[in-house]
Every structure is written in C-alpha cells, then in structure tokens.
C-alpha cells in the first residue's frame with residue numbers, strides 16, 4: 015500500500031512533503047521517512063509510527079529544496095525503522111520511496127551479488143538495481159524498471175543531482191506544477207490545495223522533476239507531451255480541520271452527504287438521461303467490490319433487482335479475480351470502490367475490460383485508477399473520507415445505487431428519495447444501552463435480506479476499530495452451526511426492518527433466548543417477543559432502512575473503540591486504501 019510524496023522547488027520543501035504525507039496517511043501509517051539532498055549528498059530521516067512522529071524528528075537544521083517522502087503500510091518485513099522508506103542503495107548514491115510490490119525481489123536479490131541488505135523489504139532491491147546499472151540516471155532507472163516485476167510508483171533521488179525521478183507501473187502517481195515548485199504524489203489530495211494543474215503518469219512513463227520544469231518520457235526514453243488536467247475545486251472540498259476523531263465527524267456528516275447526492279443527481283443531473291438509457295439496455299449486472307464496498311454492492315444489487323427488475327450477481331473482488339466464471343459481454347460489470355484504488359477491484363475491472371465487457375464504476379474520488387477503466391461512472395459525493403473505517407462513503411454508495419435503481423425503474427422514485435434526505439437525521443446511540451452492553455465481548459449481528467447486509471457491515475465496523483471478534487450472519491443461518499456458540503454471555507444484535515420478515519425474526523430471537531443469549535433489537539416496529547435492549551428506528555420506507563440502521567452500528571463500534579482507548583481513525587494493521595492484492 016503506502017503513499018509517496020516528493021517536492022522540488024525554491025526554498026525548503028520538507029514542510030510541504032510532510033503535509034502531503036499526512037494527507038496520504040490513509041494509505042498506511044506504520045512508519046514513515048524522508049530523504050533530502052543536502053550539499054549534493056542524500057540524507058534520510060525515518061520514524062516508526064505516524065507522520066507526527068517523523069515531524070518531531072525533523073529538526074530546524076534540516077533544510078532542502080529536493081525532498082522525497084513515504085508513509086508505509088508494511089507488506090514485506092515487520093514494522094521497524096530499518097524497513098521504513100526511503101531505502102538507500104549500497105553506496106548511498108540512490109534513495110527511493112516506493113508504493114507497490116516487487117514480485118521478483120528474491121530472484122533479483124540473488125543477482126545483486128555482494129550487496130549487503132539492511133532491510134527485509136522488496137524495495138531495497140530496487141534502489142540497488144538502479145545504482146548498479148550504467149548510463150545516465152534516466153537510463154539507469156529505465157533498465158532497472160525493466161527488470162522489476164509487479165507494481166510500483168516511485169520517486170528517486172540521485173546524489174549530486176538536483177532532480178527527482180519518478181516512474182510508475184500499476185500503482186498511481188500524479189505530478190503537479192506551479193511557479194517555483196513541482197510535486198509528485200500517490201494521490202492528488204497530497205497537494206490539491208496549492209496547485210491548479212496536474213498530470214497523470216501512465217504505466218511505464220517516467221518524469222524528471224527539476225527546479226523549474228518537468229519532463230516526461232515514454233518507456234523507450236523518448237520525450238512525450240502530456241495533457242494538463244485542472245483540479246476540480248469542489249464546493250464541498252473539506253480540508254483537514256482540527257478534528258480529533260474523523261470517524262465521529264464522518265458519521266455526523268451522513269445527512270449532508272445524502273442531501274448533496276440527491277442534489278447532484280436530481281438537480282445537477284451528473285449522470286445524463288442518455289447514459290441512463292444506455293444502462294437500462296443491460297439486463298444482467300455483476301457487482302464486484304471489497305470490504306464495505308462489497309456490502310454496499312450487495313444492497314445495490316438488491317435495489318436493482320427490486321426496482322429495476324434486473325438480474326444481479328455480486329462477488330468479492332479477490333474471489334472474482336481468480337474464479338472460473340465466464341465473462342459475459344452482455345452483462346454490465348459494476349465496480350464499487352470509495353478510493354477507486356483498491357488493487358483487487360482494479361484488477362477485476364481490467365480483466366473484464368480486456369475480455370470485451372462494459373464497466374461501470376461507482377467511485378468517490380474523481381481522479382482514480384478505476385475511473386480510467388470505466389465506460390460509465392456513477393460518482394458518489396461523500397467528500398473526503400479520512401477515517402479508515404468507511405461510514406459516510408458507505409451510505410453515499412448505498413444511496414447512489416438506490417438512485418440508479420430508481421432512475422432505471424418504471425416507477426419514478428425521485429420524490430420519495432428527495433423526501434427521505436430531507437428528514438434523515440443521525441440519532442445518537444442511547445447511552446443507557448451502551449453502558450449495559452459494554453461488558454459483552456461475544457457479539458453476533460443477524461438480519462434477513464437487506465438487514466443481513468447491515469449485520470455484515472455492523473460486524474465489520476466493530477472488528478476493524480474495536481478489535482472484537484464478532485460476526486455478521488444471516489438470521490436463518492444461525493441454527494446451521496453458529497447457534498452452538500450462543501450462551502448467556504453472548505449479545506446478539508438483531509436488525510429487523512422488513513415487515514414481511516417479522517415473524518421469522520421473532521422465531522430467530524426465541525432460538526437465541528432459549529440458549530441464554532441477550533438481544534439488542536433495532537427495528538421501527540413492535541415484535542411479539544421480549545428483548546433485553548431495543549433501539550427504535552425511524553420508520554422510513556423499507557429501502558431506506560439500511561441507511562437508518564447502519565448509523566447506530568457505526569456509533570456502537572466507535573463507542574467500543576473509544577472506551578478501550580483505541581484510535582478509531584487509524585486502526586492497527588489496516589490502511590484506508592488497499593493498493594496491494
């Protein structure tokens with residue numbers, strides 16, 4: 015995973031690189047580091063932990079106008095200073111920061127006979143390969159890149175050279191330019207507040223950043239012209255306020271996100287009628303996504319089936335990618351991804367495209383790798399989501415796919431959708447219930463149909479930020495095995511928002527109670543069974559209830575994490591954007 019950020023210009027560039035890295039921390043925050051050119055020599059500063067820790071290590075004397083930096087999510091080798099980037103070559107002449115995975119690094123290591131390695135990373139091989147090549151710096155970089163298999167976005171410093179060399183394959187890399195400064199980063203969010211223009215580097219292209227210009231080269235070393243893109247300064251561009259807990263802020267923002275989405279689709283018509291007519295022609299839809307986005311895809315499929323009478327399938331990207339299914343050219347493949355940078359999802363979209371099928375991407379970041387592969391784009395308008403646990407991006411995806419289903423349906427749902435956004439609010443999770451349920455560490459989430467999806471998403475939230483080993487399960491599946499785990503120390507969170515399923519859910523509750531399990535019921539209606547705890551949901555139309563109910567489960571997870579003193583925004587072992595498979 016990881017994020018890279020580099021800057022060259024007039025004056026000290028350290029601050030801008032650190033600022034950029036902070037904005038890329040969603041890609042990993044195990045350790046970080048920078049390399050600077052000082053009196054033509056390369057120096058590195060590294061630290062385990064977040065960029066704040068690295069910042070503490072940078073002292074007043076550190077000053078350079080050529081700086082590359084990295085924030086790491088460990089793939090090869092444990093989290094420690096030695097494994098953090100930048101990695102120097104054996105002779106100290108080359109420093110590299112890298113996002114991606116060098117798949118043949120073991121093999122390359124053997125070829126670098128006599129070189130002493132100081133880390134367990136795949137990246138250290140790359141800096142040494144470059145240093146061992148001959149020719150100009152660009153030629154060295156080109157030939158080393160040819161030997162490397164896998165994915166990379168890199169920024170490289172050579173001693174004695176006031177330049178930054180960049181290259182990429184499969185991992186994203188952007189370059190932005192303004193008077194007196196040029197920056198490169200894994201994501202435009204690293205610098206979008208300062209620049210008006212940027213370039214998107216394509217696979218196997220190279221860039222040389224010098225103090226006053228940027229030059230681009232193709233894989234054969236010939237110079238190329240690249241199209242300049244303008245930043246879209248969106249009206250809802252949210253910078254990084256002094257917010258202690260982004261997850262809390264992002265949960266609270268959900269009503270505004272839905273209002274914005276409704277405005278974008280119904281008033282601004284971000285997706286044209288012509289596009290909708292094209293989409294309507296497809297009868298089969300196959301959704302592909304990971305994690306939370308997979309859960310929203312499950313709901314998207316449910317809505318398209320229910321309202322637009324389409325035939326839908328849903329797959330987890332990492333399974334779809336290596337599965338034996340045939341790609342159907344008549345089917346529309348829908349890739350759902352907040353970041354648009356998730357490696358497995360991107361790989362599936364490329365595979366589908368190569369086989370001649372059409373691709374629809376539901377993404378929250380306009381300039382992302384996934385959108386480059388899209389035939390159709392359905393943007394979501396969650397705004398920047400910083401916390402690793404997805405909350406507002408999830409409801410934005412769910413609501414956007416509901417809008418899509420509405421636009422493709424015979425029945426006009428627009429007024430119902432607009433009415434919903436005007437009345438939807440986040441109600442706080444009842445404190446008195448929280449106090450009582452904190453003692454449970456064995457928790458199951460159950461539901462049927464759309465509530466099964468909410469149970470999966472509720473369990474994922476609790477796992478990822480509160481580190482509780484819980485599961486979400488279809489209520490009807492309980493008695494096929496998992497019921498064996500239920501005892502009087504178990505809390506079962508039951509989501510029941512489908513009237514047609516009420517009696518079935520009541521039976522499931524009885525089965526749990528008979529084994530001593532305690533029930534927390536989330537529903538907008540009464541049930542003929544006593545439960546220990548009940549949260550009364552607002553009674554919206556059934557299709558909106560996943561949005562209403564998940565807000566409580568997001569708050570539940572947040573409360574558990576905070577009670578244990580965990581940082582909900584940066585859970586251990588995870589990163590916001592999973593850019594490696």
Ligand code: AGP
Pocket residue numbers: 304305306307350351352353354355356359402403404405478589590591592
């Ligand atoms: C959500 O809370 C997770 N952090 C994770 O499951 C995430 O949804 C998944 O990695 C997919 O990310 P994407 O939407 O950026 O593709």
